Amino acid sequence: xxxxxINIKTLIVTIFLISYAVVQLFPLFWMILFSLKxxxxxxxxxxxxxxxxxxxxxxxxxxxxxxxxIYFVNSVIVTFVTILxxxxxxxxxxxxxxxxxxxxxxxxxxxxxxxxxxxxxxxxLPLFIILSGMGQLNSxxxxxxxxxxxxxxxxxxxxxxxxxxxxxxxxxxxxxxGCNIYQIFFKIVFPLIRxxxxxxxxxxxxxxxxxxxxxxxxxxxxxxxxxxxxxxQMVGEYSTEWGPIGAGLVVATLPTIVIYSFLxxxxxxxxxxxxxxx
Amino acid sequence: MEKMLRNKTAIILFVLxxxxxxxxxxxxxxxxxxxxxxxxxxxxxPGSFVGFDNYVKMFSDDSGGFVKAAVNSFxxxxxxxxxxxxxxxxxxxxxxxxxxxxxxxxxxxxxPVIISTVVIGQLWMKIYHPNYGLLNVFFNAVGLDExxxxxxxxxxxxxxxxxxxxxxxxxxxxxxxxxxxIKSIPTSIFEAAKIDGAxxxxxxxxxxxxxxxxxxxxxxxxxxxGSLKSFDLIYIITNGGPLHxxxxxxxxxxxxxxxxxxxGYGSAMSIFIVLECLVLAMIVQKVFKTDD
Numbered sequence: 001x002x003x004x005x006i007n008i009k010t011l012i013v014t015i016f017l018i019s020y021a022v023v024q025l026f027p028l029f030w031m032i033l034f035s036l037k038x039x040x041x042x043x044x045x046x047x048x049x050x051x052x053x054x055x056x057x058x059x060x061x062x063x064x065x066x067x068x069x070i071y072f073v074n075s076v077i078v079t080f081v082t083i084l085x086x087x088x089x090x091x092x093x094x095x096x097x098x099x100x101x102x103x104x105x106x107x108x109x110x111x112x113x114x115x116x117x118x119x120x121x122x123x124x125l126p127l128f129i130i131l132s133g134m135g136q137l138n139s140x141x142x143x144x145x146x147x148x149x150x151x152x153x154x155x156x157x158x159x160x161x162x163x164x165x166x167x168x169x170x171x172x173x174x175x176x177x178g179c180n181i182y183q184i185f186f187k188i189v190f191p192l193i194r195x196x197x198x199x200x201x202x203x204x205x206x207x208x209x210x211x212x213x214x215x216x217x218x219x220x221x222x223x224x225x226x227x228x229x230x231x232x233q234m235v236g237e238y239s240t241e242w243g244p245i246g247a248g249l250v251v252a253t254l255p256t257i258v259i260y261s262f263l264x265x266x267x268x269x270x271x272x273x274x275x276x277x278x
Numbered sequence: 279m280e281k282m283l284r285n286k287t288a289i290i291l292f293v294l295x296x297x298x299x300x301x302x303x304x305x306x307x308x309x310x311x312x313x314x315x316x317x318x319x320x321x322x323x324p325g326s327f328v329g330f331d332n333y334v335k336m337f338s339d340d341s342g343g344f345v346k347a348a349v350n351s352f353x354x355x356x357x358x359x360x361x362x363x364x365x366x367x368x369x370x371x372x373x374x375x376x377x378x379x380x381x382x383x384x385x386x387x388x389x390p391v392i393i394s395t396v397v398i399g400q401l402w403m404k405i406y407h408p409n410y411g412l413l414n415v416f417f418n419a420v421g422l423d424e425x426x427x428x429x430x431x432x433x434x435x436x437x438x439x440x441x442x443x444x445x446x447x448x449x450x451x452x453x454x455x456x457x458x459x460i461k462s463i464p465t466s467i468f469e470a471a472k473i474d475g476a477x478x479x480x481x482x483x484x485x486x487x488x489x490x491x492x493x494x495x496x497x498x499x500x501x502x503x504g505s506l507k508s509f510d511l512i513y514i515i516t517n518g519g520p521l522h523x524x525x526x527x528x529x530x531x532x533x534x535x536x537x538x539x540x541x542g543y544g545s546a547m548s549i550f551i552v553l554e555c556l557v558l559a560m561i562v563q564k565v566f567k568t569d570d
Contacts, residue, residue, distance in 0.1 A: 013372060017379075020369070021386045024450070027401050028389070030412060034404070047410040089296040096292035100283045108293060115304055117556060119507045121528060121548045125314065125535050126307035129321075149303035152296055175279045181288045210394040212510045217536065228396045232514065235400055242404070249397045256392050264385045267392060268454055275455055275496060 028253075035059070035246030042242050058243040059251070062234065067222055068248045071230025078140055078226055079208040082147040083201050090152055090200065091193060094159035095185055099171070109160065115153035120146075120213055128217055138221040146218075147208045155200040158273050162196035163189075202263070202270040209256065227252045308552075314545035321541045332546035342534075344547065347518075347525040351506055354441050354526065358501040362445045366452035366497070371482050373453070374460040384457060388450040395447070399514030402443040406430050430516055433523035440515045440524050444508060452497045459493035460486055495566040502562060503555045527551050 034042060035058055036051045046052065063069040093112070097105045127146060131137050174188050215229045225233065231252055238244045260267050282288075315332055319325025336344040369387060373380050390398065405412040406429040414426040429439040463486065471481045487494070509528035512518065518525035518533065527547055535544030 013377065017369075017372065017377065017383055021383055023446075024386055024389060027405060027412070028393075031397075031401055031404075042410055047415050048412065089299065092292040093296040096289050100285075100289050100292070101280075102284070102286075102289050108297065111305075112296075112300060115300060117559070118304060118308065119503075119552060119555060121507060121509075121531060122311050122552045123304055123307035124532075124548065125541060125545055126310035127303065129310075130307070145299060146303055149299050152300050156296070172279055175282060181282050181285055184282075185292075206392055210396075212395060212513070213532075216513075228394060231394075231396045231400065242410075245400065245404075249400055253393055253397050256394070257389075260389070260392055264388075268385070268388055271391065271451065272455060272458055275500065 031246050031249055031253075033246075034242050035250045037243050037246075039241055039243065055243055058247040062238075062244040062247045063251065066234045066237065066244055066248055068227075068230060068234060068251050070222065071225050071227045071234075072251060074140075074224055074230070075209060075227040078143050078147070079205055081140065081144050082151065082208045083204045085144065086148045086151045086155055086204050087197050087201060089148065090155035091159055091190065091197065092185070093152075094156055094163055094193075095189055097156070098160050098163040099168070099189075109156070112153045112156045115150075116157065120150060124213060124217060127214075131218060137218050138224050140224065142218040142224075143208075143211075143214060143226065146214050147204070147211065151200070151204045151207060154203060154274055158200050158203075159193060159196050162193055162199075166192050198266060199270045199273050202259075202267055203274050205259070206256070206267075206271075311545045311548055314542055315549045317542040317545075319542045320539045322539075325542060328542070332543050333550070335543065336546060336550065342530075342543075343522050343525055344527065344530060346522060347527045347530045350437055350524065351508070351526045353437065354444065354505040354508060355502050357441050357445050358448075358505045359498060362449055363452055363494075363497055363501055366449050367456055367487075367494075369449070369453045370456035370460060371486060374457050374486075375478065384454065388454055390447045390449075391451045391454075393447075395510035396514060398443055398447055399511050402511075403430065403515055406439055431520060433521050436516050436520060437524040440512050443515070444505075444511050447511070448501075448504070452501070455493050455497055456490060459490040463489050491566065495562065498566075499559050499562050502558050506555050506558065507551055527554075 030048065033048070033051060036054045036056070037046070037058075038053075038055055041052060063072075093108070096102070097109050123146075128137075131142050136142050170188050170192070171184050174184050179187070210228060211226075212228045215226050216232070219225050219229060222230075222233075231248055234248045235245050238248075314325075316327060316329060317325035318328045318331070335342065373384055377383070404410075408414060408426075408428040408431070413429065417423065417425040427435060429435050467485060467489075468481065471485055476484070507528060508526060509532070512524060512526055512529050513532065516524045518529040528551065531544050531547035531551065534540050534547060538544075
């Protein structure tokens with residue numbers, strides 16, 4: 001009697017957990033389904049089910065005619081360069097703040113940390129005016145520099161706490177062996193903080209790959225559009241053609257899903273590391 | 279070593295790149311925004327200094343719709359704090375008790391967090407599609423035809439219709455933070471509670487929730503600040519429409535600046551959003567502190 005009551009409780013909890021998993025996953029699954037359909041199939045009575053005929057040409061169509069191929073490459077370039085600059089710049093500052101001895105180190109750290117509180121709304125118009133005055137709208141740097149700037153506070157926060165946790169002995173030994181400060185940083189410290197760098201790289205990837213407000217304001221030329229803005233343009237062009245739109249959405253999501261399926265634990269840990277400043 | 283760590287050139291070389299980017303792209307432009315917000319300026323030619331008129335206008339002249347947008351953003355805050363967070367907490371509590379497939383479920387629940395808002399937005403527009411969307415097709419299929427509705431086109435339902443995906447997307451994020459925090463509580467505490475015969479519900483309210491209060495504070499701050507500056511999904515799904523029914527301060531600011539070319543008025547809104555976020559974050563810190 002008692003046992004069966006417990007079983008019923010477990011059953012209800014399990015049903016609840018699984019239904020919520022379905023709620024989380026079904027929209028994405030549905031997106032893949034309609035990316036492979038034609039309009040006549042969707043509007044002809046099969047908006048939800050498995051496609052009768054898998055229309056892979058939707059993907060071909062959207063990558064070339066829909067220019068999603070270009071947007072994809074732009075997103076890769078912008079995201080990659082942002083991660084590169086941000087990782088190098090923030091690990092150098094992090095090292096200077098945690099290990100090196102100078103008067104303003106505490107102040108500079110605080111200044112960066114204040115930056116974590118600032119939403120991008122506050123700088124949108126001034127940056128737009130500055131970039132347009134310099135003729136730099138519609139360029140990769142119009143996105144890369146702001147993305148780097150807004151990733152620095154979080155990256156520095158994570159790297160400084162990481163640097164504090166690694167012992168100094170290796171650096172001291174390298175110094176005795178005659179390394180200069182630059183060799184110590186690039187040959188000894190940089191490899192040691194790789195886990196911290198992985199964490200911030202994941203965060204910066206998510207931030208830059210998905211960013212919309214800057215991208216939609218600073219870029220209006222197809223040549224430089226990244227996926228977020230490109231997808232909106234593509235949706236406008238295809239307006240009522242669900243298949244190609246779905247295909248575009250799948251392409252834009254694929255890299256994130258691939259990264260997540262290999263590194264789900266690291267991705268979750270990174271986002272937690274980013275939150276625990278509070 | 280000591281001498282090396284005081285090497286001025288090295289310090290400057292290490293600090294300067296990041297500091298320059300940070301100052302030039304974040305700190306200096308904020309000052310510009312503050313300055314613009316005191317002007318009436320269309321972006322062409324010189325602006326005229328109007329003091330705090332733009333800020334007064336935001337709240338007194340209702341034709342601009344700022345008050346309504348601010349109210350909408352507080353409705354979003356309400357949904358986040360009173361629906362999203364409790365639901366995330368429920369999931370975290372259940373998962374952390376060690377159900378079967380704990381890790382797989384956690385990984386699945388987290389997926390929407392990492393997906394681009396543009397994709398989520400487009401997907402939900404399709405879900406809400408009046409004729410072929412998931413929602414109306416479902417209602418028609420189960421015979422509740424009268425519930426099928428043009429969700430995004432009706433000013434009465436548009437706001438809630440855009441709030442749902444915003445709340446849905448980040449449930450997994452809050453759940454993860456709470457879950458990790460519960461997992462860091464020593465298991466001996468739960469074992470002791472079990473020996474004393476405490477039910478799961480009693481354990482949750484008497485032991486787990488009080489112990490994870492620090493993370494609940496973090497989540498509350500994130501939920502509130504995130505809601506107040508929310509832009510992406512609303513911009514994509516309704517862009518504040520129809521008839522400004524789903525307008526929030528961020529979308530109004532964006533349209534005021536880039537479609538109406540009221541640079542001064544729009545800047546005042548952006549400064550207001552920043553201050554509002556800071557003030558509310560501070561209030562939450564205070565509320566949780568006096569509770570301790």
